[in-house]
Amino acid sequence: PAAPDPGCPDGPHEAGPGAERPARMVELPVGASEDRLVGSLDIEKALAEGVKAFEPGLLADAHRGILYVDEVNLLSDHLIDHLLDAAAMGSSYVEREGVSVRHAARFLLVGTMNPEEGELRPQLLDRFGLTVEVAASREPEQRVEVVRRRLAFEDDPAAFAARWTGEESALRERIVAARALLPQVVLGDAVLLQIAATCAAFEVDGMRADIVMARTATALAAWAGRTEVTSEDVRQAALLALPHRRRRSPFDAPGLDEDKLDETLERFRGEDPDPDPEPDGPGDGGPD
Incomplete structure (x- = not known):
């Protein structure tokens, strides 16, 4: 890249044009150890050369790539804690046998699970921006x-x-x-109001859902070849970003109430927020 990241686990990088490589897809096994995830002391180099060196783990390998976890709901709590830290900070800090290392760890987290085998911790569930429910078809031809x-x-x-x-x-x-096309897509104030109203209507916690919906709606518009986000983009973004974030009791059915979603979007369709009033200035007829 034009501005190399000093914390990149592939660094340090020399000045000059960057080189392209395919994005890595790294799989995190459910039974992986903590050292395998965050890294450990390089025993081979320690024995051969008598020096302390760091051997990067899966978080470093997944930097600028994809970290895939199958059966993510069965992941150990101590591994989930490391994933939460890396996802929140975009980096990983490791201390092993007197070796302290901090490196960048920005990745796309993808997980699959069977909900019948257990739920995810709410802290990790919120880190997944979008969810898709996959079910086997009941059509014999398919x-x-x-x-x-x-x-x-x-x-x-x-x-x-x-x-x-x-x-x-x-x-x-x-x-x-x-x-x-993505940088050219315009996210208008009316659409932002629809996003905020939708998140409020479904009582999601925090602001991450609003941000994810805004980014998803923008990406959907670019995918369709448009430069302006529409209400339909917001609707599709809500169906992907909100089902796992809304508050529900254990006996509520999964998914999103689409009638409530359509009602909210229609209610706030085309309504722009009131502009901020202009501050009083000299010569505006106000008191001296």
């Missing part, structure tokens, strides 16, 4: 197609991947175009 594709992949993975190369390339190009 289930047959899933099995057919799975068997085709097992028979010849290379041929299966080549079959979908065209569609994946088109999807990749659309993502690149949306990312290029």
Whole structure:
């Protein structure tokens, strides 16, 4: 990059043009140790050279990439604490045997889970910006197609991947175009009011939901090739960002009340917040 991060675990970087590499996808096993996550003392170098050196962990490997956790609801509490610290600060601080290291750890956290096996701690649940519920189809034709594709992949993975190369390339190009358009997307005051009203209506805690909804609605507009966020973008963002954040009792059904959502969006459609009054200045007819 043009301005290298001094805390980057891949550094230090020399001055000059940067080099591109694919973003890493790092998987965090449920049974991983604390040293595997945050890093540990490099025993090999200590024995061979007699020096204390730090061996980076998975948090360093996932910097500027994706950290994926399967069965995230089964993750140990001490690992969750480290994830929360890294997600909040964008860095990881490690002390091992007299070695103190601080490095950048900014990553996209992706987790999958089966809710029937246990819930996530609220602190970690709030760190996931968006949620998607995936359920097996009840349509026989779709289930047959899933099995057919799975068997085709097992028979010849290379041929299966080549079959979908065209569609994946088109999807990749659309993502690149949306990312290029993103800085030009305008998030108007009326849309921001709808976002704030929606979060208030569903009684979500804190302000993270508002920020996530604003970013998601902006990304959806760019994905659609538009430079202005609409109410439909806000609606889709709410369906992704709010279901896991709203207050509900243990016996409430998961998801979001879409009728309440539509009512809130319609109520605040097209209403801009009142502009701040101009401060009094000299010559405005006010008292001396």
